[in-house]
Structures are given as C-alpha cells and as structure tokens.
Amino acid sequence: MGRKLLLENAHIEGIRYYDTYRRNGGYAAAEKALKSMGPEAVLEEVKKSGLRGRGGAGFPTGMKWSFIAKPEGVPRYLVCNADESEPGTFKDRYLMEFIPHLLIEGLLISSFTLGANACYIYIRGEYAWIPDILEQAIAEAKNNGWLGKNIQGTGFDLEIYVQRGAGAYICGEETALIESLEGKRGNPRIKPPFPAVKGLWQCPTVVNNVETLAAVVPIIKYGGDEYIKLGTGKSTGTKLISACGNINKPGVYEIEMNISVEEFIFSDEYCGGIRNGKRLKACIPGGSSVPVLPANLLLKTAKGETRMMTYESLADGGFATGSMLGSGGFIVMDEDQCIVKNTLTFARFYHHESCGQCSPCREGTGWMEKVLKNIETGKGKMSDIDLLWDIQRKIEGNTICPLGDAAAWPVAAAIRHFRDEFEWHVKNPEEAQRRNFGLAHYADPLPVAATV
Amino acid sequence: MVQFSEEKLNKVKEIIARYPEGKQKSALIPVLHLAQESFGGWLSAETMDYVASLLQIKPIEVYEVATFYSMFNLTPVGKYLFEVCQTGPCMVSGSDNIIEYIKSKLGIGVGETTPDGMFTLKLVECLGACGYAPMMQLGKHYREHLTPAKVDEIIAECRAKAN
Numbered sequence: 001m002g003r004k005l006l007l008e009n010a011h012i013e014g015i016r017y018y019d020t021y022r023r024n025g026g027y028a029a030a031e032k033a034l035k036s037m038g039p040e041a042v043l044e045e046v047k048k049s050g051l052r053g054r055g056g057a058g059f060p061t062g063m064k065w066s067f068i069a070k071p072e073g074v075p076r077y078l079v080c081n082a083d084e085s086e087p088g089t090f091k092d093r094y095l096m097e098f099i100p101h102l103l104i105e106g107l108l109i110s111s112f113t114l115g116a117n118a119c120y121i122y123i124r125g126e127y128a129w130i131p132d133i134l135e136q137a138i139a140e141a142k143n144n145g146w147l148g149k150n151i152q153g154t155g156f157d158l159e160i161y162v163q164r165g166a167g168a169y170i171c172g173e174e175t176a177l178i179e180s181l182e183g184k185r186g187n188p189r190i191k192p193p194f195p196a197v198k199g200l201w202q203c204p205t206v207v208n209n210v211e212t213l214a215a216v217v218p219i220i221k222y223g224g225d226e227y228i229k230l231g232t233g234k235s236t237g238t239k240l241i242s243a244c245g246n247i248n249k250p251g252v253y254e255i256e257m258n259i260s261v262e263e264f265i266f267s268d269e270y271c272g273g274i275r276n277g278k279r280l281k282a283c284i285p286g287g288s289s290v291p292v293l294p295a296n297l298l299l300k301t302a303k304g305e306t307r308m309m310t311y312e313s314l315a316d317g318g319f320a321t322g323s324m325l326g327s328g329g330f331i332v333m334d335e336d337q338c339i340v341k342n343t344l345t346f347a348r349f350y351h352h353e354s355c356g357q358c359s360p361c362r363e364g365t366g367w368m369e370k371v372l373k374n375i376e377t378g379k380g381k382m383s384d385i386d387l388l389w390d391i392q393r394k395i396e397g398n399t400i401c402p403l404g405d406a407a408a409w410p411v412a413a414a415i416r417h418f419r420d421e422f423e424w425h426v427k428n429p430e431e432a433q434r435r436n437f438g439l440a441h442y443a444d445p446l447p448v449a450a451t452v
Numbered sequence: 453m454v455q456f457s458e459e460k461l462n463k464v465k466e467i468i469a470r471y472p473e474g475k476q477k478s479a480l481i482p483v484l485h486l487a488q489e490s491f492g493g494w495l496s497a498e499t500m501d502y503v504a505s506l507l508q509i510k511p512i513e514v515y516e517v518a519t520f521y522s523m524f525n526l527t528p529v530g531k532y533l534f535e536v537c538q539t540g541p542c543m544v545s546g547s548d549n550i551i552e553y554i555k556s557k558l559g560i561g562v563g564e565t566t567p568d569g570m571f572t573l574k575l576v577e578c579l580g581a582c583g584y585a586p587m588m589q590l591g592k593h594y595r596e597h598l599t600p601a602k603v604d605e606i607i608a609e610c611r612a613k614a615n
C-alpha cells in the first residue's frame with residue numbers, strides 16, 4: 001500500500017466535521033506554521049518539498065509564492081482554484097466534499113505565508129452543493145479560532161469566502177478566473193503583468209489549485225524532507241488521480257509518484273483492470289488536454305522503459321511518443337472505443353468553451369469540430385485528415401491563453417497515433433457507423449523503438 | 453414585478469460584504485444565481501435589469517455576463533432541468549444510450565421542454581463526475597451511475613414532487 005498524505009484520514013467517519021478532524025491531528029500543521037515557524041520558514045519548507053502545482057501545469061509552488069509582489073499598503077490575495085472543469089478530472093471535488101478542513105487548513109497556512117488577509121475559493125458553479133460544505137467548515141474553523149481576527153492569538157487575520165462560477169471551463173485559467181471573480185466575462189488577460197504583480201482588483205494575487213493548497217498541510221506537518229522521500233526525481237510527494245472510463249474501479253486515488261502506469265491500471269489497489277474482460281486500447285493520462293497514447297506507448301516508453309506515474313515519465317518522448325500527467329484526470333479506453341468519436345467530443349468541448357477572444361481558437365476549434373463530425377458520421381474525405389492536422393498546428397502557440405493549445409493537442413495526438421483509424425472511417429463510411437475500428441496494432445508490444 | 457424577499461436582500465448584502473469597498477460588481481455571478489433560483493429558473497431581461505440596479509452597475513454589464521456562462525438560462529425552462537453530460541469519459545461509459553432513453557421516455561429532443569412544462573433536456577459538457585458516469589445534474593445535485601431504470605425512478609420522483 002502506498003503512503004497517503006491527503007487521504008490518510010479520509011475513511012474516518014465524521015472527518016468532514018471540525019471535532020473529528022482536529023482529534024485526528026487536524027490544524028496541528030497550522031499551529032506549527034503560525035506559532036513556531038513564521039512565513040519565511042514555511043516558504044522554505046514548501047520550496048524544499050518540491051511541490052508542483054496540481055492544477056495541470058506543474059509549476060513549482062514555492063517559486064510561485066516567492067514571486068508575489070509586496071508593495072507597501074496594498075492587500076494581497078490568495079485565490080483557490082476549484083473550477084475543476086478539465087474533462088476526466090474530479091479529484092478536487094473529492095477533497096472538498098469529504099475533507100473540507102484539510103483545504104481550509106491549507107488555505108490558512110498558505111495565506112499566512114503570503115501575507116494575505118482574504119482568500120477566495122472559486123468553485124465551479126455546477127458543484128452547487130459543495131459551497132454549503134465548505135461554508136460550514138469555514139464557520140466551524142472560525143468558531144474555534146482558526147479564522148477571523150487575531151487567529152490563535154498570533155495577530156494574523158484571515159477571512160475565507162466561497163465564490164461560485166456559473167459554467168465556463170475557461171474560468172479555470174487563472175486570469176480568466178480573476179476576471180470572473182471581478183464579476184466579468186471569463187476572458188483571459190494578456191500576460192504580463194502576471195497575477196503575482198497585478199491580479200485580483202489589480203492587487204498581487206496567487207492562484208493555486210485545491211490539491212496544491214491541501215498538500216501544504218502534510219508538507220508542514222511532516223517537513224519538506226519527508227515529503228521528497230515519496231515520489232521520484234522532480235515528482236515529489238503524492239498525487240491525486242481521478243480515474244475513469246472503461247475500468248473496473250473508477251474513482252479518486254492518491255498515489256505515491258513511484259508506481260508504474262501498468263500497476264495503476266491493473267492492480268486491485270487502484271483501477272482493478274479493464275472492465276468486462278476487455279483489452280486496453282488507449283488512455284489519456286492527464287485530462288482531456290493532454291495527448292492520448294495507445295496502450296503500447298502507455299505502458300512502456302518508446303525506449304522500452306516501464307512508464308511510471310510521474311511528471312517526467314509520462315512526458316518521456318515529448319509529444320511524439322509521450323503525454324503529460326496534467327491534472328491527473330486519467331481516462332481509460334477499451335478495445336470497443338472509437339478514437340475519432342472521443343476526439344470529436346473533445347473538439348466540441350473546446351469549441352463550446354473557447355472564450356472567443358482569439359480568432360485561431362474561436363474559429364479553429366469550431367472548424368475542427370465540424371471536420372471531425374464529418375469523418376465520424378461517414379461524410380469525411382481523406383484530405384480532411386490533413387486539414388485537421390493543419391488547423392491544429394495553426395492554433396497551437398497562436399493564442400492568448402493555453403486553451404488553444406489544449407484544444408490542438410488531443411487532435412494532433414489522435415491523428416499521430418491513430419491515423420489508420422481516421423482513414424478507416426473515411427474509406428468505410430457505412431461500416432464505421434455500425435462498429436468500431438477496434439484494437440488494430442495499438443495494444444501490441446512495440447517492435448522497435450519508435451522514431452520521431 | 454421582480455423583487456427579492458427581505459431574506460434574499462440580506463443575502464445580497466452579505467455577499468457584497470465579501471469584497472472590498474466599491475467592488476460590489478464581484479457579487480454579480482452569485483447574485484445572478486440567487487435571481488435565477490428565485491425567479492423561475494431563468495433570467496428574464498427584467499430580472500437582469502433588477503440585478504443591475506441592486507449592484508449599481510449598467511444593465512449591459514449584467515447581460516454580458518449572463519450570456520457568457522452556460523448555467524444561466526436566458527429562456528424559460530421546465531420545472532425540472534435534466535442536464536446530461538456528453539463529454540468523452542461519459543460517452544465511453546454509455547451516455548449516448550441514456551440521452552436516447554430520456555428523449556424517447558419524455559418524447560422531447562435536446563433543448564426542448566415537455567408540453568406540460570415539467571421537464572427540459574439539456575446536454576452539457578463534463579461536470580466533474582466522470583468516474584461515476586453516465587450522469588446528469590438535476591437542480592443542486594448530481595445523479596450518477598445512470599441506467600434506464602434509474603432514469604425512470606428520477607422521472608417518477610419529479611412527478612411525485614410536483615403533485
């Protein structure tokens with residue numbers, strides 16, 4: 001059994017409530033941070049831990065915190081990104097629903113470190129029942145002296161507020177989130193200036209993911225040195241993975257970043273193998289934005305090494321033969337699944353979610369959806385496959401925010417690894433309506449190291 | 453006339469107090485949620501103008517926002533809104549069949565409302581319940597692991613509640 005840091009106590013009955021959480025060691029890290037460590041020491045510990053942002057980009061958290069501007073007399077803000085809208089991702093929801101105090105404690109320690117006296121949790125609007133849970137936890141924490149004025153007699157003040165979004169994936173992007181929090185449309189801002197300098201209401205702001213902020217608690221509790229003992233290389237500590245698709249045991253798992261992808265999919269401790277005795281065809285390991293991999297490249301890298309559940313190993317081979325850990329949204333597809341159709345749902349998703357500011361993203365996503373729809377419904381031409389390739393290339397890198405890239409990558413990877421399946425759709429338009437292309441060679445061991 | 457109750461007005465005040473002085477525009481999305489819940493599940497022009505006056509912002513600032521976010525309904529919807537997820541992870545777990553089943557059971561297409569004004573079917577993108585697919589949102593909560601039998605139960609439950 002891997003070590004758990006975030007979900008260590010998740011099974012304890014009543015852990016959602018303050019008394020149980022406190023009785024099981026809750027708020028001990030906050031006490032340590034506020035009373036005996038001080039902001040600089042906490043920042044050092046977070047840096048030492050190697051914690052990387054769990055929202056998708058994997059940026060080192062300690063470094064991000066050290067960038068926050070500290071102009072005299074200007075308030076600073078911590079914003080917790082609970083927008084969680086990347087298809088395949090449902091881990092933050094689990095933390096907030098079941099162990100809300102872990103997040104509140106993480107927000108307290110983090111706000112203290114950054115010198116922020118107000119913190120906003122921006123939660124996707126569809127998670128409509130979770131704000132009640134969070135607000136109850138906030139009220140309990142306040143009644144017990146962990147929020148409000150002069151927390152635990154240290155002179156530090158903090159208020160935490162929950163703000164609901166209203167259905168817009170783009171509001172997960174940090175500057176769009178800030179715009180939304182200001183009561184506007186979620187249009188990403190042009191950077192620089194970065195939020196660390198000019199964020200919410202033009203004040204220095206740090207935006208971090210729910211899981212990132214919760215992970216600060218065990219880091220302070222056990223120390224950064226203990227944290228890096230878990231995991232491998234630059235993938236330190238534990239990561240929540242939300243596993244879904246055609247597996248026996250979908251759900252949220254906390255893994256030490258030192259297990260193989262194969263173990264994660266097939267062992268009973270995690271996904272429990274492919275459902276209905278089917279074979280593994282493909283997997284999108286880090287949320288809809290990251291490249292899809294066929295089974296053979298998923299379990300082993302192109303060099304023939306075992307692929308591990310780490311930032312580095314999942315990215316091994318670059319986009320030619322690798323993918324990304326991303327948000328930890330792990331989507332598994334069995335032999336009956338159609339890559340073209342799945343890619344179409346993603347293209348439709350990005351088209352729907354584009355904020356419309358940049359023409360390559362606004363037009364390109366719509367165009368990709370249309371072309372994919374033609375191919376999927378038997379109206380495609382061979383030249384459409386090249387057209388798709390061309391469109392995605394013209395979006396990538398030419399937009400204000402990374403949503404454009406996020407829309408382009410899944411299409412590129414699908415064509416790169418499953419081109420024969422696209423061609424089959426074009427050549428067999430009627431048959432493609434009745435059955436799926438199946439496994440082809442995708443699940444076979446790689447004969448030789450693939451070339452770029 | 454569109455008018456919040458005393459209790460809701462206090463809630464609006466409480467929301468505005470979360471932000472620094474002069475930043476009450478930040479309350480817009482929370483107040484629009486409150487308005488949609490209070491005034492029939494959708495936002496009419498009258499409702500939006502009312503929200504603008506409460507927050508002392510221009511009506512256009514409210515329209516801009518209301519049209520951007522997919523949770524705000526700009527036309528009337530049925531008493532019960534079925535928002536079924538259709539994105540990849542749900543699709544590979546059988547959401548197509550559930551959508552077809554709901555359509556035939558209620559006799560409506562996507563975006564339509566039953567003649568008695570009870571049910572509206574809307575397709576939505578990933579709601580963060582991919583591991584518990586197929587799923588839909590119904591009001592404040594999610595209904596997960598949907599099967600035709602479960603859909604029947606939900607429909608019966610809504611009908612019973614409405615009577």
Ligand SMILES: Cc1cc2nc3c(=O)[nH]c(=O)nc-3n(C[C@H](O)[C@H](O)[C@H](O)COP(=O)(O)O)c2cc1C
Nearest residue numbers: 053054055081083084085172173174208209212402
């Ligand atoms: C289109 C788009 C959507 C995003 N959605 C989310 C999200 O739902 N949750 C999240 O934490 N980060 C999301 N991000 C990443 C954020 O911009 C930001 O990097 C993150 O909140 C930083 O926190 P972290 O360093 O703790 O990961 C998204 C980014 C983009 C470009």
Ligand code: SF4
Nearest residue numbers: 355357358361399401
């Ligand atoms: S890339 Fe797309 S989502 Fe991002 S700012 Fe441009 S149009 Fe908006």
Ligand code: FES
Nearest residue numbers: 537542579581582
């Ligand atoms: S894809 Fe349906 S909830 Fe995520």
